[in-house]
Amino acid sequence: MKSKTALISLLLGILSFIHLFGIEKAAMAIIFGTIALKEGLEDKKSGYMAKSGILLGLLYLVVLTVVSIKYFPEMFKLIENLK
Amino acid sequence: MKCDDAIKKLSAYLDNELKDNLRTELENHLKICPDCSREHETLAGNAKFMLTLPEIEPSPYFIQQTLAKIRKTERREKGFFTWVPVPAMAVLILVLLSYFLSFSIKVFALEPESRKKIAGHAFESAVKGSHVLGHVSFKKFCKRSCDILCECKICPMYQNKGDKMIR
Structure with missing residues (x-):
């Protein structure tokens, strides 16, 4: 692949049409961070950046999952009451 | 050929x-392009010149030292950050999507009136915290939304009359 930034541009353009509470951004952060680490990085700073991106993406997904697990049962109860 | x-x-x-074909x-x-022909002559001249240079004996352990330097620069990460994040992400996304889908x-499957009540309840939960950020901006936001569904019950602009807010 000649230009990785061109590929990233294309992927982000496609993702502009998808809105899933930021899940798509977290997924991209994790995937690109993992790819960067597997390819091998020349300096420590890049490694820290990739790891930070992965951790932030995972943290967001965990927070969103915890909030969903906490609040969705209430919403489901509300739906059952409205039936 | 370009x-x-x-x-x-x-x-x-x-x-x-x-x-052969290439x-x-x-x-x-090369017969028809003067620029490429010139480039070919330059490269061919360089190659001939290199052959006239004396052969250099590499230092002892040259190969081992070079490989060691390559291994040092290639910081391929192994362990947690290469194997855990993607499967963890897949599991979390599956859990979230299953909640959203259900x-x-x-x-x-609900009636439209019931759906409106759900929307009001969800909106109320979402904006409850926002009034601490700015009283004026909260009022503006809430008023705009309450034009659509006046059931937020938290906007200080509106009077409370039973279950519904009226202007």
Whole structure:
């Protein structure tokens, strides 16, 4: 692949049409961070950046999952009451 | 053959590594293109000059030292950060999507009036915290939304009358 930034541009353009509470951004952060680490990085700073991106993406997904697990049962109860 | 392709193949041509059809194509191109022909002469001249230079004996352990340097620069990460994040992400996304999908299916199965109540309840939960950020901006936001569904019950602009807020 000649230009990785061109590929990233294309992927982000496609993702502009998808809105899933930021899940798509977290997924991209994790995937690109993992790819960067597997390819091998020349300096420590890049490694820290990739790891930070992965951790932030995972943290967001965990927070969103915890909030969903906490609040969705209430919403489901509300739906059952409205039936 | 375009000039970009011809320039890229010149090195392989000088080393006799090109296939016959590509070789013929390149030779035909060199006959008609003065720039590529000049580039070919320069490269061929450099190659001939290199052959006239004396051979240098590498230092002892040259190969081992070079490989060690390569291994040092290639910081391939192994362990947690290469194997855990992607499967963890897949599991979390599956859990989230299953919640959203089941919620959407149940909501769409409801009557429109009931769906409106759900929307009001969800909106109320979402904006409850926002009034601490700015009293004025909260009022503006809430008023705009309450034009659509006046059931937020938290906007200080509106009077409370039973279950519904009226202006």
